[in-house]
Amino acid sequence: xxxxxxxxxxFLRQALEASKxxxxxxxxxxxxxxxxxxxxxxxxxxxxxxPEIGYVVHRVVRKVTGNPDPYKKVKDEFNRKAQRMYPSxxxxxxxxxxxxxxxxxxxIAGNIIDFGPTSKFDLESTIREVLSSGFTIDHFKLFEKALxxxxxVAYLGDNAGEIVFDRVLLxxxxxxxxxxxxxxxxxxxxxxxxxxxxxxxxxxxxxxxxSNGEPGTGPRRNSKRFISWLKTRDVVIxxxxxxxxxxxxxxxxxxxLLRVKCPMIARDIGAPxxxxxxxxxxx
Amino acid sequence: xxxxxxxxxxFLRQALEASKxxxxxxxxxxxxxxxxxxxxxxxxxxxxxxPEIGYVVHRVVRKVTGNPDPYKKVKDEFNRKAQRMYPSxxxxxxxxxxxxxxxxxxxIAGNIIDFGPTSKFDLESTIREVLSSGFTIDHFKLFEKALxxxxxVAYLGDNAGEIVFDRVLLxxxxxxxxxxxxxxxxxxxxxxxxxxxxxxxxxxxxxxxxSNGEPGTGPRRNSKRFISWLKTRDVVIxxxxxxxxxxxxxxxxxxxLLRVKCPMIARDIGAPxxxxxxxxxxx
Numbered sequence: 341x342x343x344x345x346x347x348x349x350x351f352l353r354q355a356l357e358a359s360k361x362x363x364x365x366x367x368x369x370x371x372x373x374x375x376x377x378x379x380x381x382x383x384x385x386x387x388x389x390x391p392e393i394g395y396v397v398h399r400v401v402r403k404v405t406g407n408p409d410p411y412k413k414v415k416d417e418f419n420r421k422a423q424r425m426y427p428s429x430x431x432x433x434x435x436x437x438x439x440x441x442x443x444x445x446x447x448i449a450g451n452i453i454d455f456g457p458t459s460k461f462d463l464e465s466t467i468r469e470v471l472s473s474g475f476t477i478d479h480f481k482l483f484e485k486a487l488x489x490x491x492x493v494a495y496l497g498d499n500a501g502e503i504v505f506d507r508v509l510l511x512x513x514x515x516x517x518x519x520x521x522x523x524x525x526x527x528x529x530x531x532x533x534x535x536x537x538x539x540x541x542x543x544x545x546x547x548x549x550x551s552n553g554e555p556g557t558g559p560r561r562n563s564k565r566f567i568s569w570l571k572t573r574d575v576v577i578x579x580x581x582x583x584x585x586x587x588x589x590x591x592x593x594x595x596x597l598l599r600v601k602c603p604m605i606a607r608d609i610g611a612p613x614x615x616x617x618x619x620x621x622x623x
Numbered sequence: 624x625x626x627x628x629x630x631x632x633x634f635l636r637q638a639l640e641a642s643k644x645x646x647x648x649x650x651x652x653x654x655x656x657x658x659x660x661x662x663x664x665x666x667x668x669x670x671x672x673x674p675e676i677g678y679v680v681h682r683v684v685r686k687v688t689g690n691p692d693p694y695k696k697v698k699d700e701f702n703r704k705a706q707r708m709y710p711s712x713x714x715x716x717x718x719x720x721x722x723x724x725x726x727x728x729x730x731i732a733g734n735i736i737d738f739g740p741t742s743k744f745d746l747e748s749t750i751r752e753v754l755s756s757g758f759t760i761d762h763f764k765l766f767e768k769a770l771x772x773x774x775x776v777a778y779l780g781d782n783a784g785e786i787v788f789d790r791v792l793l794x795x796x797x798x799x800x801x802x803x804x805x806x807x808x809x810x811x812x813x814x815x816x817x818x819x820x821x822x823x824x825x826x827x828x829x830x831x832x833x834s835n836g837e838p839g840t841g842p843r844r845n846s847k848r849f850i851s852w853l854k855t856r857d858v859v860i861x862x863x864x865x866x867x868x869x870x871x872x873x874x875x876x877x878x879x880l881l882r883v884k885c886p887m888i889a890r891d892i893g894a895p896x897x898x899x900x901x902x903x904x905x906x
Contacts, residue, residue, distance in 0.1 A: 345639055345642075345649070345652055345653055345656055346639060348635055348639065348656055348660070349632050349633075349635035349636040349638075349639055350632075352631055352632035352635045353632040355632075356628055356629060356631065356632055359628075366628070369628055370628055370668065373628055373631055374663075374664055375664075377631070377660050377661075377663045377664035378660075378661070378664035378665075380657075380660045381657055381658075381660035381661035381664050382661075385653065
């Protein structure tokens with residue numbers, strides 16, 4: 341998905357929120373926001389996806405504030421919160437008539453734990469709502485069918501906390517060879533290797549990293565190298581907006597599972613803000 | 624009122640909205656937003672009021688898009704809309720038990736016609752709500768008393784369309800020497816001389832201009848020259864957020880009449896977003 345001009349004010353809001361999480365020093369916060377203004381003033385937006393610009397924004401904030409992981413506190417908070425919810429989430433799957441459907445809905449409900457689009461969300465009410473509704477874009481039957489025959493699965497995680505919800509879905513894929521992909525370093529509240537281990541994902545899947553925009557953290561999500569690897573997997577499960585923005589045009593067997601949280605993604609994907617989506621883009 | 628860092632993403636949103644109103648050319652829109660990023664990256668925010676930065680933002684958009692008045696269409700639309708409502712607004716005053724109170728509420732209800740804080744508002748429901756509620760900050764009795772003895776009144780207008788609502792209040796001030804202040808050139812949907820004339824304000828008040836941030840359009844609102852003049856008036860009626868932001872610390876007999884539409888003004892003035900305020904700051 342290409343970037344829209346509408347993303348720019350949103351990046352400034354993110355820069356402000358990240359700066360406030362990163363430091364209590366008002367002068368440092370102002371410096372960080374000002375540096376983001378300067379950098380965005382220079383970067384070409386052409387042929388860029390929103391996450392590519394987002395990486396620049398959050399890297400600048402980390403650098404100028406001197407805080408390598410501004411969202412550490414909220415990541416830990418939501419990891420713990422989600423961990424406490426895990427038994428009740430498992431219980432919902434156990435009691436359901438369609439385990440994979442319920443587990444898929446739970447994984448998508450967890451996608452509301454996202455400090456990018458807005459820092460205001462209600463996890464509990466989202467779970468209730470998602471479990472009791474259908475998908476606005478509904479390729480679930482294709483998803484189910486694809487998983488039946490799949491031996492290898494790549495699962496692109498999104499946020500800390502959310503990955504406990506992902507674990508519920510992963511546990512329904514027993515017997516398959518699963519690779520779970522997280523960021524190779526901090527970026528907003530995106531899940532990293534530490535978060536994946538906290539959620540116990542390393543016990544059921546191989547962990548792989550992609551770049552957070554910093555050198556040495558893994559391949560870029562929309563790089564040829566990474567997409568070539570995705571194509572070797574029978575099924576790719578892609579969680580959240582950032583993975584959609586990066587890979588909506590990638591040529592692999594991807595199922596995008598997400599909550600629509602931003603008007604530009606709503607326009608691009610064709611479902612309103614607040615929608616729950618299971619979208620196949622097999623070409 | 625000093626600027627908050629929270630104002631920066633909001634200015635970018637304004638730059639985007641103004642650019643979209645100014646031109647259909649996506650390349651020009653991007654150039655304008657990029658130039659705003661660059662300019663804000665360079666300007667010191669210290670000791671600045673939000674309108675001072677806002678002038679820079681909207682001047683850049685006008686210049687880069689080549690459109691001298693991006694909000695012309697919505698200004699005309701709301702002038703006409705308000706003009707059609709004028710008879711029913713007058714009727715509400717005629718039928719009320721407290722004419723000045725009703726006229727004051729009508730003038731404040733009109734303050735919702737503001738394309739700065741957000742371009743989404745509901746004029747009719749705001750009128751109903753304001754007429755049926757009290758003021759969150761209520762210095763109305765002081766206001767009434769001050770007006771009783773006042774011979775000279777300065778009335779600082781805010782937006783096009785809204786000034787038809789102001790006319791309803793101005794007509795309750797018969798016999799006083801009134802000066803109505805508008806912008807000396809276009810800025811967002813702020814009222815200009817043309818709008819004041821459309822609303823017939825020139826028939827009941829002298830018209831005076833303040834700067835829209837461009838040379839030759841009048842004195843700056845927070846300049847010594849302008850505040851000295853305000854001090855020569857028995858009462859100053861100041862409409863809207865922009866006048867509050869510019870003059871909240873001015874040493875004159877000012878009554879601020881406004882709808883609170885932004886969280887930073889809410890924090891500064893001490894009343895939540897959505898409040899209706901009549902605030903005296905006589906020192």
